[in-house]
Amino acid sequence: MHAASAPRLVGHHCRDNEPAGDHFLQEWVDAHQVEQVLNHRITGDWKSASFRAQLIDWSCAARAVTRLRTSRIATFGQMPGMGDITGDPNDIMRVLGPQVDHVHVGVINDLMGRISSPMVEEAMRRDHENFELAPDLPRESHAYASRLYLALKEFLVSRGYDGFCVHFDALGEDGRFKQIHMLAASNLMAEGFGYAAEGDVLCASLMVAGHSIAGDAHFTEMYALDYDRNAILMSHMGEGNWKVARHGRKPRLIKRELRIGGLDDPPTVLFSAEPGETTLVSLANLGGGRFRMVALEGTILDESDLPNIEMPYFFLRPQSRTVEETATRWLESAGTHHQVLNLGNKKARWSAFSRLLGIEFVDLT
DSSP states (O other), rough: EEEEESSSOOSTTTTTEEEEEEEHHHHHHHHHHHHOOOOOOOOOOTTHHHHHHHHHHHHHHHHHHHHHOOOOOEEEEEOOGGGGGOOOOHHIIIIIEEEEEEOTTTTHHHTTOOOOOOHHHHHHHOOOOOOOOTTTHHHHHHHHOOOOOHHHHHHHHHOOOOOOEHHHHHHHHHSSSSSSSHHHHHHHHHTOOEEEEEEEHHHHHHHHHHHHHTOOOEEEEEEETTTTTTEEEEOOSSSGGGGGGGSSSSOOEEEEOOOOOOOOOOEEOBBBBBBEEEEEEEEEEETTTEEEEEEEEEESSOOOOOOOOOSSSEEEEESSHHHHHHHHHHHHHHHSSEEEEEEEEEHHHHHHHHHHTTTTTEOOO
């Protein structure tokens, strides 16, 4: 093994266009393995496209790990009976990095009262720019949703949180809220905050990493299997990062009948995702401080013909398996019911991310 014309990657001993012998590289790697500093190595011609691609993948993974290690997640309630989304906050902080704080929704209600009318008008104006508004969307309903969005954003920014979870019953049972948070969650995801529903702090943490690892992470769920299409219908209750919406089609902001939480109909952003390659990941808690990343590559189909679905949705076809085989392997691998999606093939980045964190990586492709 001889690394000729190596770049400045291994300290002052190895400069541009200066040969570096295998003896030095091996000694350097051995030393760092002992120190448990180096977790990933790239071998190849540093001028090649493949070397550059691997270096970019590793760099993005390292950036995501760095952000996750210093992140803070706020959760407003947790849905009972959802065992696959729970985790010991101490294990989460020790292994993954995020600090998880449980916060009462009362603080959001207080902040809503401090949001000025001009701030609400400006938020609504931006929505008019970003979305096609449905003619039957009441202005007062839109204004309330915008106020809730601004209050949540103020909380996250002022207190230094990178992501959040909201359980809809935490809002519904409080007695002071008129709507649940569909528009707020969608806009905040589009602005780079991590988010997950129902108190899923693991998925919210993964969303924080997903924004860093590839940009524009999207929160979703395997909603149903479509055997005729050999695809999975991906959707959730109404939240979605509209930055992944299909190019050339403006997302819609609609009046949506939704009684979850027992509150008024929440304005909801409706879109389908950009067709093409995609990567889906899930973070499973195996207990005892052990975590597993489950990854799936696939294709978002160029189909969006379900007019009765009033929430973000798309069809994902697994790359090399039937939907039945994929669903079986997903369950066998402890994949969770909430997932993070990135457009494009980002599996190598998530694999490097898992190695840097020291957690298991399972590829279902």
